[in-house]
Every structure is written in C-alpha cells, then in structure tokens.
Amino acid sequence: MxxxxxxxxxxxxxxxxxxxxxxxxxxxWDGIFALKSQGLIDAAYLRRAQDQVDLDASGQQYKLELLSxxxxxxxxxxxxxxxxxxxxxxLMQINRKKSDLNTAYRASSNQVIPISHYLYRKK
Numbered sequence: 001m002x003x004x005x006x007x008x009x010x011x012x013x014x015x016x017x018x019x020x021x022x023x024x025x026x027x028x029w030d031g032i033f034a035l036k037s038q039g040l041i042d043a044a045y046l047r048r049a050q051d052q053v054d055l056d057a058s059g060q061q062y063k064l065e066l067l068s069x070x071x072x073x074x075x076x077x078x079x080x081x082x083x084x085x086x087x088x089x090x091l092m093q094i095n096r097k098k099s100d101l102n103t104a105y106r107a108s109s110n111q112v113i114p115i116s117h118y119l120y121r122k123k
Contacts, residue, residue: 006053009046010066013039017073024080032077 016039023031055063 003053003055003059006046006049006055007059007062007066009042009049010063010070013042013046014066014070014073016042017070017077020077021073021080024077027080027084029084032081 016035020032020035020039023029023035
C-alpha cells in the first residue's frame with residue numbers, strides 16, 4: 001500500500017464518521033449500527049495497513065488532522081447514543097412500574113367481590 005492509498009482510507013473513515021453523525025441526528029439506529037460495524041472492519045484494515053506504509057511529515061500531519069476530526073465526530077455520535085440509551089432506560093423503568101401496578105391491581109381486584117354478585121345472586 002502506498003501513502004496516497006493509506007491517506008485515502010483515512011479520508012473514507014472520516015466520511016463514514018460524518019454519515020454516522022447524520023444517522024445519529026436522524027435517530028436512524030439501524031443505519032448507525034450497520035455503518036459502525038463496517039467502520040470497525042475498516043479500522044482493523046487500517047491498523048494493519050499503516051504498519052506497511054511510512055508516511056512522510058506532511059502525510060503524518062494530514063493523518064493526525066483526519067484522526068482529530070474523526071474523534072470529534074465520534075464524540076458527537078457517542079453523545080447521541082448515550083442519550084438514546086438513557087431514554088431507553090427510562091422507558092424500561094416506566095414499563096416495570098406499569099407492570100408492577102398492573103400486577104398489584106389484579107391481585108387486589110381478585111379479592112374484591114363485585115356488588116353484582118350480591119344483587120343478582122339467586123335465592
């Protein structure tokens with residue numbers, strides 16, 4: 001792999017990070033996870049590839065700039081993901097409370113004898 005190819009791979013990773021942020025803003029969770037999976041594969045490829053290429057000073061500087069932008073985007077995406085995680089946690093708590101209330105209500109309603117039992121019972 002040549003320097004230009006390695007830099008192009010980092011630029012592609014930056015583009016993926018930008019798309020991830022777009023998906024996060026739109027709450028497209030399926031799109032995020034699909035793209036995130038591809039990004040992990042691409043990052044693993046980059047780790048192996050960079051061992052084979054010696055970047056010159058300008059290449060190193062540009063790579064650092066790209067990585068800085070990627071990390072900044074990743075931080076923003078993570079904020080959306082953590083916010084979503086918190087929202088889902090709150091929904092789970094609400095559902096647990098509703099379930100507990102329903103269970104408690106059913107238990108107490110089984111103990112109450114409806115008035116119709118007394119009014120319409122055969123003598």
